[in-house]
Amino acid sequence: MVPNVVQKGEVIAIDGEWWNSDPIKVEAEAKLSGGAPNVSDAFTINGQPGGSYNCSKSGTTNFSVEQGKNYLLRIVNAAVNNHLFFKVASHNLTVVAVDASYTKPYTTDILVLSSGQTADVLLTANQAEAKYYMTASVYTTQGFYDKTNTTAILNYVGSNSSATPIGLNIPEFNDTATLVKPCEAWLRRSIQWTYGHSSSLLLQHIRCLYHRLSFTSPVEFNYTGDVPNTLWAPICGTKVKVIEYNATVQVVFQGTNIFQSDNHPMHIHGYDFYIVGEGFGNYNESDHNPFNLVYPPLRNTVGVPVNGWVAIRFKADSPEFSCSIQKFYKFVKFDDVATTLDVSKGVLAERVPVGRDIGG
Missing domain, CATH: 2.60.40.420 (Cupredoxins -  blue copper proteins)
Structure with a gap:
């Protein structure tokens, strides 16, 4: 202690x-x-x-x-x-x-x-x-x-x-x-605060640091600005990102101003992770320069700040199952948002995300 x-x-x-x-x-x-x-x-x-x-x-x-x-x-x-x-x-x-x-x-x-x-x-x-x-x-x-x-x-x-x-x-x-x-x-050693307007629903921008994968980036817009109504409706479906076993992964949770701003708790089933950066406004690549890589806190849950973003890193060392990044916005089942990361070790197969079933 x-x-x-x-x-x-x-x-x-x-x-x-x-x-x-x-x-x-x-x-x-x-x-x-x-x-x-x-x-x-x-x-x-x-x-x-x-x-x-x-x-x-x-x-x-x-x-x-x-x-x-x-x-x-x-x-x-x-x-x-x-x-x-x-x-x-x-x-x-x-x-x-x-x-x-x-x-x-x-x-x-x-x-x-x-x-x-x-x-x-x-x-x-x-x-x-x-x-x-x-x-x-x-x-x-x-x-x-x-x-x-x-x-x-x-x-x-x-x-x-x-x-x-x-x-x-x-x-x-x-x-x-x-x-x-x-x-x-x-x-405090790593953050440069940039203030935007407000933020709400989450976008996951996923990048593999050591094993580059061809990921599809989210639609780019002014996440914390005045978001047009045409971007409010999500696409119904499931997408899986495959990550090589033992890859080091960085995820940036970016808040948006869709519908209503909020502070979002996030976690990854099956993993703890290091918080390396946090700020307000829209995340951009220059924000990683002051990342805290010396004493980053290890967490199971992180609150993505209203008007802001959080950057986390973890090692994908739990093979043979998927992990689900999930937003607990309400305890009503249909209000959950999840992205699945499939940690592969050679052979791909159908797997169920760790944690409870969020299907209808």
């Missing part, structure tokens, strides 16, 4: 969601209407919405700590379809692992986790003996979202049991500047 840091204990904080109705029915209704599912009625930490709700105020999740001790917090974003800010009042967090992979430690006062992402952070109980709120709140660029915040309490041993917890400032729901702030800690 971090050298010479003695941990007093471990705390698990699972950020989730709560619907007042049956979530299965929520999904079914969305499929029938063809629209987005109803947003949740509350976010939760370890199953409790927290002190903002009379129904759960007495059951708010409490984490007891001793002054001067170090604690390992394992934080999970188990929300279905939301990026979440996570903060602890008056405390800094030292990130040591993300998505179960160790990372070069960095200290921040706020985390941003995509759907399904995890983070291991060190917290030092170095404040006065009191109660402190920890909170999770949504980040989104959409107008239709769960506007609630969930809270838990960091409770110092010896604090006044009847005292009101110390509060904290919560970012605005669309605070993109705060969203990219933690990223700069591990990408």
